[in-house]
Amino acid sequence: MAEAETIQKTGVIKLRVRLILCLMIVVLVGGTVLSGCNFGSSGNNSSSTGAEDGAGSDAAPKQILNMIEGDEISTLDVAKDMSAVSANAMNSLFDGLFRYNDKDQPELALAQEYKVSEDGLTHTFILRDAQWSNGDPVTAHDFEYGWKRVMQEKGPYISLFELASLLNVNKILDGEMKPDDLGVKAIDDKTLEVKLSVPSPMLEMLLALPIFMPHNQKFVEQAGEKYGLEYDKVLSNGPFVMTDWKHDQSWQYKKNDRYWDAENVKLEEINVFVVKEGSAAVNLFDTGKVDRAVNLSPFDVTGYEGSEHFIKMATTSNSFIRLNPDFAPFKNENIRRAISMAVDRESLTSIVLNDGTIPSYGIVPANFAISPDNMYFRDVNGDLSKDTKEEAQALWQKGLSEIGQTKLEPTLIFSDVDWSKKTAEFLKAQLEKDLPGLTLKLKTVPHQQRVKQEKAFEYEMSLSTWGADYNDPTAFLDMWVTGRAANRMKYSNPSYDELFAKSTMETDPKKRYDMLLELEKILIKEDAALVPLIQFGNLILKRSNVKGLIEHYSGIEYSLKWAYIE
Incomplete structure (x- = not known):
């Protein structure tokens, strides 16, 4: 449901000069000063797990958590937006x-x-x-x-x-x-x-x-x-209240003493810093300034493999290519199908990205949405867009012949974040080599601009993302119903719409699940409407004495209500 520029993927612009200078200080003097960056809380520049203050080793730790988000909160008005970062904040406040x-x-x-x-x-x-x-x-x-x-x-x-x-x-x-x-x-x-x-x-x-x-x-x-x-x-009615918000830099929560379940909320203060570069996030973790770091690549966490502070987990966020039918060649099913079949997803995920991301051959992620027979959706439906390079090339030539062209030069727009750039560059090199006559033009745009262009159908190909906000296949299947705001591709199939409507009324779990399996087959296997690409992994550094912080697999990314410092 939610646009999935996931936490570890959300860097949209370069770090502010002020933050860069502060991190240079960390490198030069071993992280002994960061007061100019306002890391730490209430004027204290040590994290909740930092050096003791003379109280002795048995002193109870301060219930202060310092953590990183990969992007700014867009809004706290639930009626206006629900990006991943905003949803995380709302989950703490409401x-x-x-x-x-x-x-x-x-x-x-x-x-x-x-x-x-x-x-x-x-x-x-x-x-x-x-x-x-x-x-x-x-x-x-x-x-x-x-x-x-x-x-x-x-x-x-x-x-x-x-x-x-x-x-x-x-x-x-x-x-x-x-x-x-x-x-x-x-x-x-x-x-x-x-x-x-x-x-x-x-x-x-x-x-x-x-x-x-x-x-x-x-x-x-x-x-x-x-x-x-x-x-x-x-105004909050949840476990925490917001007491400060410096846009594009940081925000702060404190315990809401009026919360109905306040006795089960242990953290007194949470400081969240916007850090969009993985290396910067790791520097802050290394120097004890934050207790949880995200937005990380495998290179960033070199040396942390096997550490009690290192978490490597799958996500339910994925990336796929939207194909705009206003670009006439994409009205041809064989052209669409050939592009999807030709993508070398294994090389993209294991060599280019190498961050726990896995290939995706359908729109519903792996290890997600268990059936009444206790099987994952992806395991039941299988790989819907996987064939050989030779089969893709045959369909490509057939499609070109059907539209009376010998070459295509579509433009792929993509967000200005590291994984997206690497993916776009890989796709250009690999597809141009394997699909003769294809020239893939690349155009980098800010994340919000990409979404805006998708909504206005002002693109030919778009490297898009999506993530589940609840543990059900409809989190990915609902968006393709005719006229849905998230469709952004003018995809419309009356059979799909009718079957989806029936699934929403079906109370028999087995019959409903079978309908959802068929919906994905219509979208990917029969219509070849889009190009599934990858399912994201997530790399997190979290101090081992931070307990009770729930890392959700689907829905909200994490919950702070039950977190505490041991």
């Missing part, structure tokens, strides 16, 4: 009806209990006693207002409301009804009624996402257009 646990499953949060009608269409939630960080009570009215506000704003991830099958959502989007007609109603301060158009097998999983968090109407309206854009223009 609580919804549910929250993801250490098994990536939803558990009750602000809802202390709920019941479902026999037909599965009415869900009634009873809220626990909770407060906003300003002392206002969190009520069912906050959920009703928040969800209807999302419908009013029509943000980029409103399709999650469709996937949840909220009553009247499609008619509201089509302009036949108003946001006030959405199937959510506060019966009283403690009782929230949610009505669906059809039973939704994923409702609980979706309700744990930031877009379903409550909004304090009075605060939102007072903040106006600045809501969610500054630390004092956001």
Whole structure:
């Protein structure tokens, strides 16, 4: 669901000169001074795991966590955006009806209990006693207002409301009804009624996402257009509050003493620094200035293999090439299929990237979304876009003949981050060699510019990314329904749309899963609509005495609620 410029991949521009100078100091004098960079907390430039202050080895460690994110928060307004970094922040600042646990499953949060009608269409939630960080009570009215506000704003991830099958959502989007007609109603301060158009097998999983968090109407309206854009223009009801935000540099959380579950929150302070270069992140980790470093390459972590501080994990984020049918040659199925079949994904992942990334031959990632028969989706559906170079070349020549051309010169746009540059350069060299007559022009653009061009269909080929916000294949299959905001490719197949609609209403898990398998086959095997490329890995440095920090495999990237310093 979310645009997946993942944490380890998110460097978009060069580090600020000020940060570079500070890191030069680290190299020159062994990291003994970093006060000019404001690393550390509350004027103290040592991390939570740094040298003792004379209290003795048995002194309780300060519950202060210093960590790195690979990019800036875009907004804290859940109705406007939900990028990976923003979603991580929202997960620390807000609580919804549910929250993801250490098994990536939803558990009750602000809802202390709920019941479902026999037909599965009415869900009634009873809220626990909770407060906003300003002392206002969190009520069912906050959920009703928040969800209807999302419908009013029509943000980029409103399709999650469709996937949840909220009553009247499609008619509201089509302009036949108003946001006030959405199937959510506060019966009283403690009782929230949610009505669906059809039973939704994923409702609980979706309700744990930031877009379903409550909004304090009075605060939102007072903040106006600045809501969610500054630390004092956001109101929390989650485990932490934001107490500082220096844009493109850092932000700070402190424990929310008004949080309903505050007794289980151990961290008192969290300092997050925006560092977009892996080498810079490792320098800060090496010198004890941060406790968790991301945005790393294999070169950055040389020497950490086998270390208790080193985490190497798969992700559910992937990269693929969008093919714009407005570029006439891409209307030809054999041209599209030949390009996909010709890509040497094994060489790209093992030689060029070599960071735990693996080849991808479908849109749904590996080791993801277990079937009713206890098998992963990718294992069941197999490799849908894998054939020999010779077969790809035969289809290529057939396609060129069908369109009456002997050569093609499409332009590939890609974000200005390291992995993306390496991938684009590899694709140019390899495809031009194996597909005679192809000249692949390369154009680097900032990440947000790439997304903007995709939305406007102002591209021919785009090296795109996507990541799962919940543990279900629809996180990758929903986006190709005709007219979906995330489609960005004008892909439209009535059979696909009809089958997807049926899958959202199917309550038999086996039948539903079979439908989802068939949807991917239509998209990749039958239509060759796009070019699957790679599934990202993730390299993380985290101090071994940082406990309880959950690294999620899908959905939110991590949770800080239960973290503590041992």
